[in-house]
Amino acid sequence: MIRAHSVESVRRAEDAARRDLPEGELMRRAAEGLAEVAAARLDERDGTSVVALVGSGDNGGDALLAAALLSDAGFACAAVVLASDGLDGVHDVALEEARTAGVDVTVATDDPTAAERLVAEADLVLDGIVGIGGRPGLRAPASALLDAVDDDAWVLAVDLASGLDPAGEHGDDDSVWADETVTMGTPKPAHLLPAGEAATGRLTVVDIGVEFPDDEAAVERLTWDDVPELWPVPGPSDDKYSRGVLGVVAGGESYTGAAVLCTTAAVEAGVGMVRYVGTPTPTGLVRLAVPEAVVGDGRVQAWLVGPGLDTTAEGDDAQRQLAVARVAVDSDVPLVLDAGGLDLLEAEALPRTAPTVLTPHAGELARLLARLAGDKDSDGPSADDVRADPLRHARRAADLTGATVLLKGATTLVVDPTPTYDETEATDATDATDATAAPAVRSQADAPPWLATAGAGDVLAGVVGTLLAAGLTPRDAASLGALVHGVSADRASGGGPLRALAVAHGIRTTVRDLLTRAGDR
Numbered sequence: 001m002i003r004a005h006s007v008e009s010v011r012r013a014e015d016a017a018r019r020d021l022p023e024g025e026l027m028r029r030a031a032e033g034l035a036e037v038a039a040a041r042l043d044e045r046d047g048t049s050v051v052a053l054v055g056s057g058d059n060g061g062d063a064l065l066a067a068a069l070l071s072d073a074g075f076a077c078a079a080v081v082l083a084s085d086g087l088d089g090v091h092d093v094a095l096e097e098a099r100t101a102g103v104d105v106t107v108a109t110d111d112p113t114a115a116e117r118l119v120a121e122a123d124l125v126l127d128g129i130v131g132i133g134g135r136p137g138l139r140a141p142a143s144a145l146l147d148a149v150d151d152d153a154w155v156l157a158v159d160l161a162s163g164l165d166p167a168g169e170h171g172d173d174d175s176v177w178a179d180e181t182v183t184m185g186t187p188k189p190a191h192l193l194p195a196g197e198a199a200t201g202r203l204t205v206v207d208i209g210v211e212f213p214d215d216e217a218a219v220e221r222l223t224w225d226d227v228p229e230l231w232p233v234p235g236p237s238d239d240k241y242s243r244g245v246l247g248v249v250a251g252g253e254s255y256t257g258a259a260v261l262c263t264t265a266a267v268e269a270g271v272g273m274v275r276y277v278g279t280p281t282p283t284g285l286v287r288l289a290v291p292e293a294v295v296g297d298g299r300v301q302a303w304l305v306g307p308g309l310d311t312t313a314e315g316d317d318a319q320r321q322l323a324v325a326r327v328a329v330d331s332d333v334p335l336v337l338d339a340g341g342l343d344l345l346e347a348e349a350l351p352r353t354a355p356t357v358l359t360p361h362a363g364e365l366a367r368l369l370a371r372l373a374g375d376k377d378s379d380g381p382s383a384d385d386v387r388a389d390p391l392r393h394a395r396r397a398a399d400l401t402g403a404t405v406l407l408k409g410a411t412t413l414v415v416d417p418t419p420t421y422d423e424t425e426a427t428d429a430t431d432a433t434d435a436t437a438a439p440a441v442r443s444q445a446d447a448p449p450w451l452a453t454a455g456a457g458d459v460l461a462g463v464v465g466t467l468l469a470a471g472l473t474p475r476d477a478a479s480l481g482a483l484v485h486g487v488s489a490d491r492a493s494g495g496g497p498l499r500a501l502a503v504a505h506g507i508r509t510t511v512r513d514l515l516t517r518a519g520d521r
C-alpha cells in the first residue's frame with residue numbers, strides 16, 4: 001500500500017522529529033536524497049549542468065542545498081532565485097552553502113536574460129519554487145522561465161511540482177510539469193490524486209527518518225503486493241454459493257455487448273456463479289459467450305445492475321428486466337450500480353444502507369448529481385466541472401447516496417461516504433473527531449490510456465461485482481477491482497491498442513499472476 005499524508009499530518013510528524021535533531025538536519029537529509037536522485041538522472045543521460053529554481057521557503061532551501069552537493073560532486077550548478085524579495089527572501093544558510101560550493105546564483109528579476117539562458121542550458125532543472133507551503137498556481141516570472149526549459153532536460157520537482165494544490169483537490173491552476181518528483185518522507189495527496197498525478201511524473205520517496213502514521217493517511221493506493229492479502233481465495237470447504245453468486249442485470253436490445261463483457265469479466269474473476277437477467281438478444285449472446293452463466297433471477301450475494309441497461313426501453317421483455325433491476329436497487333443486498341443503472345437511484349430511497357458501489361465516469365457522475373442534488377436554479381455540475389474537481393464531486397455523491405463512489409478515469413478514485421456522527425454513542429470530544437474523520441480516499445492508476453475504449457467500464461463492473469459478492473467491503477472491492485482491471489489492460493495493451501473483451505479475457509491470468517508472484521520471489 002502506498003499512503004499519502006496531508007500537509008497538516010506531515011508538519012506534525014516533522015515537527016515532532018525535529019525536536020530531537022540538530023537544527024537544519026531534516027533539510028540536510030532531504031537535500032542529500034534529492035542530490036542522489038539528481039546525480040543518478042544526470043549520469044543516465046550524460047548530463048553535466050543543473051539549474052535550481054529557488055523560491056522563498058524551505059522548498060527553495062532544499063533545492064539550494066542539493067545544488068551545493070551536486071556542485072561538490074563536479075556538476076556545473078546554477079541557481080535562479082524567484083523569491084519576490086530576491087536574495088533577502090531565500091533560505092540564508094542554504095544560500096551561503098550553495099555559494100561556498102561554487103553555485104552561480106542569479107536573481108531572476110535582476111537579470112531576466114541571464115536567468116533564461118541558465119534555464120535553457122541546463123540538463124537538469126531542480127524545481128524548488130514552492131512545496132507543501134504553497135498556494136496553487138505559479139507567479140511571474142516562473143511561467144516564462146519554465147517555457148525556456150529545454151525539451152530534453154529532466155525536470156525534477158522538489159517535494160511537489162510547484163503550483164500544484166498540495167491537497168490535490170483543485171487541478172486547473174498552472175503548475176510545473178515534472179518528469180519526476182522527489183518527495184520527502186511520504187507522498188502527499190497531490191501526487192496520487194487526479195488533480196496532480198500527471199504533473200508529478202515519476203514519484204520517488206526519500207527517507208528522511210521521520211515516521212508518518214498509517215492511520216493518518218489521506219490517500220491510499222493498493223499495490224501488487226496487496227492483492228494476495230485481499231483477493232478472495234477459496235478454501236476446501238467452499239462451494240459455488242459460499243464463494244458468492246453475482247446477479248447481473250445488464251444489456252438490452254440497444255446495447256447487447258455490455259452483457260457479454262461484464263459477465264465474461266465476472267467468470268474470469270472467479271465468481272462462484274453468475275445469474276444473468278436480460279432481454280432476448282443479449283441473453284442469447286451471453287448463453288453463447290459465457291456458458292457458465294445461469295440465465296434467470298434467483299438468490300444472490302450481490303447484484304450488478306446497469307451496464308448497457310436502457311431504463312427508458314419499452315416492451316414486455318425490457319419491463320420484466322427493469323422490474324428485476326428495481327427490486328435489486330430497492331433490496332438490502334450488496335449492489336454495484338453502473339451506467340444506466342445509476343438512473344434507478346431515487347432520492348427518496350437514499351441513503352442506501354447495504355454495501356453499495358457506484359461506478360460512474362465523469363459524465364455519469366455529473367448527471368447523477370444534477371438529478372439528486374440539483375436545485376431549481378441551476379443545472380447542476382457538468383462533466384467538465386467533475387473533471388476539474390473530481391474528488392469534491394465524488395465525495396458529494398458518496399455523502400448523498402451512502403454508497404462508495406468509484407469515479408473512473410486515468411486516475412480512478414474510490415471515495416467512501418463521510419461517517420455520520422452519532423451523539424448518543426459518543427463518550428467524549430475525541431469520539432466526535434474520530435467518528436467523523438473522513439476515511440482515506442483510495443486512488444488507482446494502473447491502466448494505460450488505451451483503456452479509454454468502449455466497453456472497458458462494463459468489464460470493470462463485472463470484476464467489482466464479483467468481489468462484492470465474495471464479501472469484500474465496497475472500498476476494497478472497488479479499489480482491488482480497479483487495480484486488477486488496470487493491470488489486465490496493461491498486459492492486453494503491451495504498448496498498443498486493446499479491446500475491452502481482451503481485458504476481460506486477461507483477468508483470470510492477471511489474478512493468477514498477482515496471487516502467485518509474491519511466492520516466486
Ligand SMILES: NC(=O)C1=CN([C@@H]2O[C@H](COP(=O)(O)OP(=O)(O)OC[C@H]3O[C@@H](n4cnc5c(N)ncnc54)[C@H](OP(=O)(O)O)[C@@H]3O)[C@@H](O)[C@H]2O)[C@@H](O)CC1
Nearest residue numbers: 014026027030056057058059130131132133134135137159
Ligand atoms: N516540513 C519539514 O520539516 C521539512 C520540509 N522540507 C521542505 O520544506 C518545504 C516546505 O517549506 P515551507 O513551509 O517553507 O513552504 P514552501 O513550500 O517552501 O513555500 C512557502 C513559500 O512560498 C511562497 N509561495 C506560496 N505560494 C506560492 C506560489 N504559488 N508561487 C510562489 N511562491 C509561493 C510563500 O510566500 P508568500 O505566499 O507568503 O509570498 C512562502 O514564502 C517542503 O515542501 C520541503 O521541500 C524539507 O526540508 C524536509 C523537512
Ligand SMILES: Nc1ncnc2c1ncn2[C@@H]1O[C@H](COP(=O)(O)OP(=O)(O)O)[C@@H](O)[C@H]1O
Nearest residue numbers: 408409410447448449451452454455456457458
Ligand atoms: N486516460 C486513461 N488512462 C487510463 N484509463 C482510463 C483512461 N480513461 C479512461 N480510463 C478507464 O477506462 C474505463 C472506461 O470506462 P467507461 O468510460 O465506463 O467505458 P464504457 O462505458 O464504454 O464501458 C474505466 O475503467 C476508466 O478508468
Ligand SMILES: [K+]
Nearest residue numbers: 127130160162
Ligand atoms: K517544488
